[in-house]
Amino acid sequence: MTAKRLTIALAGNPNSGKTTIFNNITGTRQKVGNWPGVTVEKKEGLIHYRGYDLRVVDLPGTYSLTPYSIEEIVARNFILDQSPDVVIDIIDASNLERSLYLATQLCELDCKVLFALNMADLASSRGSKIDGSKLSELLEVPVTFTVGNKNEGIDILLEMAVELAESEMPDRSKRRVRYSKDIETAIEKLQQDFARHPEARVPYNERWTAIKLLEDDKIVKQRIVEKTGGEARRILDLTASLREHLRDRFDEEPEIVTTDERYGFIAGIVREVQTNTTRQRIDISRNIDLVLTNRFVGFPIFVFFIWAMFQLTFTLGEYPMEAIDALIGWFSSSLGSLLPDSLFKSLLLDGMVAGVGSVIIFLPNILILFFCIALFEDTGYMSRSAFLMDKIMHLIGLHGKSFIPMLMGFGCNVPAIMASRTLESEKDRILTILITPFMSCSAKLPVYIALAGTFFGGRAGSVIFAVYLTGIVLSMITGRIFRSTLLRGADAPFVMELPPYRVPMFKSLLIHMWDRSKIFLRKMGGIILIGSVVIWCLSSFPQNVPLTRDYDAEAAQVKTAYETKLQAAEPAGRLLIEKERDEALQVLDRDRRAEQTEGSLMGWIGKAMAPLFAPLGIDWRGGVALVSGFVAKEIVVSTLGVLHAVDGDERSEALRTALKASGMTPLAALSMMVFVLLYLPCLATVTAIRRETGSLKWMFFSIFYSTSVAWLMAFVVYQAGRLLGFA
């Protein structure tokens, strides 16, 4: 016999401790993904409980069920369309009145609801006691107590959930929210209309549907049109006239009136079930905020925390990164010595291993960063940072919470874009994702060092600083422009709860960190692999590039020449001669690689694009280097090295000499730096953009936009510079 399967949905306000309870119930048996079509995190877990298979779904945390935010739509649609067997509403006991707003909305829906009064210990230490059985009686909903962070009451909660699932649907008709007479009359009129036309088959609970229609609920209206066909016109017309009447009567939109009245109803319940024993209480959280959001020290402390996060992510991350790099190197070289030289070997090592390796290497950064972000979120500091930064971010049309992702962009865009998940509004998230790539990431620094170091000597530092500043200014301009055009209007209201500070649970921090990192590993792996193979093909084909010199013969000549020298030399001098020979061979190898790259598809693309780069003062070699930089920005320098047949390292003297000899001017170098700063993000970032915006459209838009801006800015720099007489 297979176990009976029950679906249990967890609903609740943000910061109600819902996630902690979810973690307690499911442990590590969680599946994290996105809700279909949107980038709202979906978590579910499957557990066995007393002969049942329980599928526990963590709904997004919401304050209400009106379809204004994606989270609310997702939560409501799940309850309406998937009909979970039980909905557990996690109620923050120290915040009863506001929590009951969502609770009463759940009660209006046709679903079995169970209240878990969470953190009642905290509430009672603050001097407020809640009469659970009274609450249960008043709303006719089973009520239990839990303490999420101590893992108390979870077993009883599950037991009650299963019991409720197996019981009959309670008749709550007498216990629901009663609205004022005019509203109730309007509801009744709609319900009578539904009853007169049973053929219309209104899809949901009739009273609820009537209320939602009166509230002008877009989604319910749309469903009515879809489901009732020809009847829809009549229903919507009736609704419109009833709304008109209510508007006259209250001098107010009906949805405002119902919200008001629901809170009135709730106030009555709260008076009956909650007793406040002591008014004066010690509020630790308020005391912490006296410091952390203090007018004078709030900002310095914030800067310190951000600095510490940066340090941890990129400095502490360096050690495991080196280890991973060494591991990949070891893997690559041992694989290399096992396999015979072949095209396949090159594909495997230079394409796949090198490509995937270049992304895996960010894993330590990502783990540490997400740990820090989880810490900020779980302690409650994240909303304080938004509180501090909102004024500044709002100037460029963003939310206070956009600050952290943007700042992380200076390190690496991949975790930065993933960090934009903390933003609740989708438009804010997309805008943040679009402008984050203008924050110059650390991989671009070697390019600046090579170019500025070569052409600007002592002023290199100031030039690089100016380049960074250009990125920041452009991100602000972009933010303003997009906010007033593409992503207009939805500047999310900044009605943000500042939850009490809490000591985070280590386990939940780890779960948080790992869930997000897992997505990075899994999804990046696939695309990056394909991308690396493509780039490898472009730079290795065609295989038989006609070479101007016979490198094999020349190499053989060098070898024999040094062989004779070696035999003639004293044993002491041999080492020196061997070194000379190796250098001569390396020069040959570099020349050959330069010629091969020039003849490859990549070189061909670079040359074909040369007319595009010419107005920017960038020659075809620069063009090829820029194209190859799509894999990772560091590669721009090494490709320049290959094409100039010198050692590819940003501090290499040979590269500097070669760059100067190639006819590049300081102005052209500046133009190239500006281009590198702004042009299309690297493959890993593009993948992250695709993933976090959930759309190819935004990904291509980001590529197109950044590259256009890059070209335009580099053009302005180069041409204006020439007009002003700089060569």
Added chain:
Amino acid sequence: MVLSDLRQGQSAVIEKIGGNGALRRRILEMGIVRGTEVYVEKYAPLKDPLELIVKGYHVSLRVEEAAKITVTPVKPA
């Protein structure tokens, strides 16, 4: 008098929420409804947003949003 006219440490009773659409509804849903008493905990270091205590919890609002909320100040007891 509007909510953003209040100074840190002052209390007031909500009279009317202005503004429109989503924002207004959101403010109401967070429990900032007519007749509710709010306490201005503080303004952010850059004077915007501000932090309120409503129904026993802390919430922040932008000054421009608070400017749309009409209030009657409560005389300190």
